[in-house]
Amino acid sequence: xxxxxxxxxxxxxxxxxxxxxxxxxxxxxxxxxxxxxxxxxxxxxxxxxxxxxxxxxxxxxxxxxxxxxxxxxxxxxxxxxxxxxxxxxxxxxxxxxxxxxxxxxxxxxxxxxxxxxxxxxxxxxxxxxxxxxxxxxxxxxxxxxxxxxxxxxxxxxxxxxxxxxxxxxxxxxxxxxxxxxxxxxxxxxxxxxxxxxxxxxxxxxxxxxxxxxxxxxxxxxxxxxxxxxxxxxxxxxxxxxxxxxxxxxxxxxxxxxxxxxxxxxxxxxxxxxxxxxxxxxxxxxxxxxxxxxxxxxxxxxxxxxxxxxxxxxxxxxxxxxxxxxxxxxxxxxxxxxxxxx
Amino acid sequence: xxxxxxxxxxxxxxxxxxxxxxxxxxxxxxxxxxxxxxxxxxxxxxxxxxxxxxxxxxxxxxxxxxxxxxxxxxxxxxxxxxxxxxxxxxxxxxxxxxxxxxxxxxxxxxxxxxxxxxxxxxxxxxxxxxxxxxxxxxxxxxxxxxxxxxxxxxxxxxxxxxxxxxxxxxxxxxxxxxxxxxxxxxxxxxxxxxxxxxxxxxxxxxxxxxxxxxxxxxxxxxxxxxxxxxxxxxxxxxxxxxxxxxxxxxxxxxxxxxxxxxxxxxxxxxxxxxxxxxxxxxxxxxxxxxxxxxxxxxxxxxxxxxxxxxxxxxxxxxxxxxxxxxxxxxxxxxxxxxxxxxxxxxxxxxxxxxxxxxxxxxxxxxxxxxxxxxxxxxxxxxxxxxxxxxxxxxxxxxxxxxxxxxxxxxxxxxxxxxxxxxxxxxxxxxxxxxxxxxxxxxxxxxxxxxxxxxxxxxxxxxxxxxxxxxxxxxxxxxxxxxxxxxxxxxxxxxxxxxxxxxxxxxxxxxxxxxxxxxxxxxxxxxxxxxxxxxxxxxxxxxxxxxxxxxxxxxxxxxxxxxxxxxxxxxxxxxxxxxxxxxxxxxxxxxxxxxxxxxxxxxxxxxxxxxxxxxxxxxxxxxxxxxxxxxxxxxxxxxxxx
Numbered sequence: 001x002x003x004x005x006x007x008x009x010x011x012x013x014x015x016x017x018x019x020x021x022x023x024x025x026x027x028x029x030x031x032x033x034x035x036x037x038x039x040x041x042x043x044x045x046x047x048x049x050x051x052x053x054x055x056x057x058x059x060x061x062x063x064x065x066x067x068x069x070x071x072x073x074x075x076x077x078x079x080x081x082x083x084x085x086x087x088x089x090x091x092x093x094x095x096x097x098x099x100x101x102x103x104x105x106x107x108x109x110x111x112x113x114x115x116x117x118x119x120x121x122x123x124x125x126x127x128x129x130x131x132x133x134x135x136x137x138x139x140x141x142x143x144x145x146x147x148x149x150x151x152x153x154x155x156x157x158x159x160x161x162x163x164x165x166x167x168x169x170x171x172x173x174x175x176x177x178x179x180x181x182x183x184x185x186x187x188x189x190x191x192x193x194x195x196x197x198x199x200x201x202x203x204x205x206x207x208x209x210x211x212x213x214x215x216x217x218x219x220x221x222x223x224x225x226x227x228x229x230x231x232x233x234x235x236x237x238x239x240x241x242x243x244x245x246x247x248x249x250x251x252x253x254x255x256x257x258x259x260x261x262x263x264x265x266x267x268x269x270x271x272x273x274x275x276x277x278x279x280x281x282x283x284x285x286x287x288x289x290x291x292x293x294x295x296x297x298x299x300x301x302x303x304x305x306x307x308x309x310x311x312x313x314x315x316x317x318x319x320x321x322x323x324x325x326x327x328x329x330x331x332x333x334x335x336x337x338x339x340x341x
Numbered sequence: 342x343x344x345x346x347x348x349x350x351x352x353x354x355x356x357x358x359x360x361x362x363x364x365x366x367x368x369x370x371x372x373x374x375x376x377x378x379x380x381x382x383x384x385x386x387x388x389x390x391x392x393x394x395x396x397x398x399x400x401x402x403x404x405x406x407x408x409x410x411x412x413x414x415x416x417x418x419x420x421x422x423x424x425x426x427x428x429x430x431x432x433x434x435x436x437x438x439x440x441x442x443x444x445x446x447x448x449x450x451x452x453x454x455x456x457x458x459x460x461x462x463x464x465x466x467x468x469x470x471x472x473x474x475x476x477x478x479x480x481x482x483x484x485x486x487x488x489x490x491x492x493x494x495x496x497x498x499x500x501x502x503x504x505x506x507x508x509x510x511x512x513x514x515x516x517x518x519x520x521x522x523x524x525x526x527x528x529x530x531x532x533x534x535x536x537x538x539x540x541x542x543x544x545x546x547x548x549x550x551x552x553x554x555x556x557x558x559x560x561x562x563x564x565x566x567x568x569x570x571x572x573x574x575x576x577x578x579x580x581x582x583x584x585x586x587x588x589x590x591x592x593x594x595x596x597x598x599x600x601x602x603x604x605x606x607x608x609x610x611x612x613x614x615x616x617x618x619x620x621x622x623x624x625x626x627x628x629x630x631x632x633x634x635x636x637x638x639x640x641x642x643x644x645x646x647x648x649x650x651x652x653x654x655x656x657x658x659x660x661x662x663x664x665x666x667x668x669x670x671x672x673x674x675x676x677x678x679x680x681x682x683x684x685x686x687x688x689x690x691x692x693x694x695x696x697x698x699x700x701x702x703x704x705x706x707x708x709x710x711x712x713x714x715x716x717x718x719x720x721x722x723x724x725x726x727x728x729x730x731x732x733x734x735x736x737x738x739x740x741x742x743x744x745x746x747x748x749x750x751x752x753x754x755x756x757x758x759x760x761x762x763x764x765x766x767x768x769x770x771x772x773x774x775x776x777x778x779x780x781x782x783x784x785x786x787x788x789x790x791x792x793x794x795x796x797x798x799x800x801x802x803x804x805x806x807x808x809x810x811x812x813x814x815x816x817x818x819x820x821x822x823x824x825x826x827x828x829x830x831x832x833x834x835x836x837x838x839x840x841x842x843x844x845x846x847x848x849x850x851x852x853x854x855x856x857x858x859x860x861x862x863x864x865x866x867x868x869x870x871x872x873x874x875x876x877x878x879x880x881x882x883x884x885x886x887x888x889x890x891x892x893x894x895x896x897x898x899x900x901x902x903x904x905x906x907x908x909x910x911x912x913x914x915x916x917x918x919x920x921x922x923x924x925x926x927x928x929x930x931x932x933x934x935x936x937x938x939x940x941x942x943x944x945x946x947x948x949x950x951x952x953x954x955x956x957x958x959x960x961x962x963x964x965x966x967x968x969x970x971x972x973x974x975x976x977x978x979x980x981x982x
Binding site for chain 1: 568
């Protein structure tokens with residue numbers, strides 16, 4: 001694998017980086033949609049995150065990288081477990097970050113019969129697709145707005161249920177497919193269907209940095225990386241390692257972070273003030289705030305946690321109000337200043 | 342006679358030939374013809390001998406572009422054999438895209454991904470592969486209109502933009518660079534990258550960033566590319582250090598054509614104001630992205646409006662928080678030298694229009710969005726074929742027989758084992774159908790009476806009604822345009838756009854008062870509808886008026902003449918067959934408005950009866966084309982065809 005640009009070396013874009021890190025701490029947040037200007041390092045950030053994630057424990061030989069202790073493993077792991085009644089052999093593997101390239105066909109995304117075995121041996125065997133490979137990891141779609149509708153539907157469906165069901169050639173396979181969906185795109189190049197928006201847990205907007213200093217830094221670091229990738233990565237290794245440890249600590253602490261009644265209330269009031277539909281907004285708000293608290297080593301969710309992630313968690317869930325010209329960010333900020341007054 | 346523009350185009354070719362994949366590519370704006378051929382020939386001469394060059398048509402299928410299963414070889418070998426696509430075949434070389442302005446955003450997105458990654462990742466038809474594809478793209482932009490440009494996702498990644506339009510084929514002298522010089526520079530460039538001193542680069546980076554900011558180039562990609570181009574330029578001159586000239590040349594070639602605002606002039610401080618006012622009234626391009634994601638905060642480019650004096654100062658202000666040490670070459674900061682070079686390279690006409698160019702660009706991108714993506718509707722039986730997908734032909738789409746057989750063939754051995762007796766067994770899973778896309782956007786054109794009589798009556802309510810429409814249009818992803826008439830004239834206040842925010846803003850700022858030049862209003866509305874239709878969209882005209890015309894087509898007052906003119910204009914609409922809705926804004930429904938609706942074949946809706954729910958259901962009905970299907974109960978609607 002060629003070297004990727006280090007996560008910590010990305011200039012600015014704090015909201016995007018925070019959203020990605022929080023999803024790494026708690027995958028149940030439900031993915032991130034990154035929208036914004038050209039050349040703002042959307043893809044770079046996701047690829048950098050892949051290199052940053054702490055490795056995970058997985059059953060050796062399992063195509064879905066099942067956790068040996070998982071309560072809901074794939075069929076193969078389950079039958080093996082009942083047969084031997086011991087924990088299967090496991091090893092540390094890197095967290096999968098699977099890229100969904102544009103032009104991918106459905107059979108490769110959801111999985112299909114193994115063509116090679118069908119041709120050479122005349123056997124039926126299931127070959128997992130990208131969804132299977134992404135289990136327990138991240139599935140990244142660059143230019144999500146250019147992806148064909150039917151694929152997007154499949155993805156969202158699987159992302160929500162955590163399970164992929166394939167019926168082909170008379171075989172029927174179901175396997176776990178729990179992944180964090182990350183989509184990025186530039187609305188200028190094709191708009192997103194509104195239904196797609198609120199299926200993502202968080203949504204962040206990235207902008208080209210405006211101050212000269214950041215712009216110079218962006219170019220300078222990119223240039224340094226292109227000229228000497230290995231040296232540049234080495235230079236940032238320590239900073240990246242620190243972030244990795246912080247993710248690890250956040251994960252371990254996640255379950256013990258308290259969500260006090262007051263935080264629940266504030267979250268509900270915020271969602272009510274904004275008129276967001278359904279419970280999804282509220283749930284995401286609290287999960288994200290808890291992940292932030294864990295990431296920062298706090299023992300309970302405070303107002304400050306909610307305040308910092310509210311815009312990311314809610315801005316894409318607002319009903320468009322044609323009579324209110326102000327943007328969704330401003331509306332969320334306004335509601336916050338009322339609720340947290 | 343030596344044509345400086347031709348020399349510049351040759352210079353771009355030489356830079357590109359030194360570092361093709363580093364610069365990404367060239368957008369060549371020119372009609373097909375001898376000049377373009379000569380340029381391409383000159384470029385081919387300069388490229389490394391044996392560089393693969395592949396042409397790709399704008400509507401290339403994925404199987405050819407990216408690769409997939411090679412069926413013949415697969416059957417022959419009895420195991421899956423992958424076939425490389427055009428992009429992988431062009432590894433280490435150049436991809437030539439004719440008619441790039443017609444390229445779909447989908448194809449452009451695929452190309453962009455390959456340009457970024459330097460490899461083709463394929464997950465298709467049972468094949469999962471990754472092929473190296475370090476490519477560069479030459480996009481031949483043959484667009485006639487200024488708004489017809491290749492997809493921006495691609496243009497952003499191609500460093501050099503050249504325009505050969507208007508260069509005479511008689512003055513095509515060879516440039517100072519030959520293949521030998523370029524080959525040397527190419528070799529030098531490779532070592533140059535690691536040797537170049539950091540201090541040297543630092544100055545160049547800062548200068549380029551300052552210039553980019555001054556002329557409104559937001560994306561960092563061109564700046565990074567300009568830095569590479571500067572190194573290529575130095576290598577061409579046989580230098581091992583970046584000189585002022587190299588940076589200036591790179592900025593002129595790469596940043597110059599991307600300028601979206603006039604750089605502040607060093608001579609006259611007042612002229613820096615030029616870049617301000619027109620922009621604030623018109624949202625610049627970057628707002629388009631912010632809007633569609635529901636954000637109306639000012640775009641970054643505006644906040645980043647450089648302190649106009651900043652660039653020309655030779656002494657950095659110590660209190661400047663952004664302060665980066667200025668390079669002091671002969672007492673003149675590099676940024677200033679480079680900026681001057683860029684300014685001198687901008688043709689005077691463009692300089693004058695620099696503020697306009699933002700609007701044009703934003704319009705272009707709006708159009709691109711409506712014409713190419715999102716707006717396309719897939720109907721199983723109509724429209725242009727757009728690849729094949731797995732599907733069920735019984736539900737309407739046409740079966741693609743070849744693709745179906747292709748899909749079935751690899752599994753035959755398996756199926757025979759299961760007891761299939763037929764020669765070739767096709768199962769439901771194999772069915773492939775032709776996917777078709779068609780442009781099916783509606784552009785709703787509001788023709789709003791802002792005359793004194795209307796303003797008196799219900800201009801505010803009319804605005805409210807339009808806002809209801811806008812909400813509906815937003816949901817349907819339609820484009821909207823706004824024509825207003827009052828006084829003596831009608832004008833197109835807002836050309837077709839998908840920006841709800843812009844529509845609202847123009848509506849809110851609509852002045853009222855004066856006479857009612859109804860005929861002119863209808864004429865302008867009809868002209869817009871005609872344009873929209875030519876673009877392949879379907880126009881929908883919504884007229885809000887009380888129908889009491891008093892200014893004729895000749896701009897002279899006089900009710901009878903004015904009303905006759907208005908009726909004529911209305912009949913013209915009917916003859917053209919435009920879908921229309923007329924909302925009568927007078928307090929009591931007036932026969933004039935009804936007669937007008939009749940003449941134009943429009944659905945008629947008196948506002949007095951139209952509370953918001955009635956209005957919105959009427960809008961829904963009209964917009965979805967089911968004229969009269971959901972006729973509001975209270976309104977005595979006159980539906981005519």
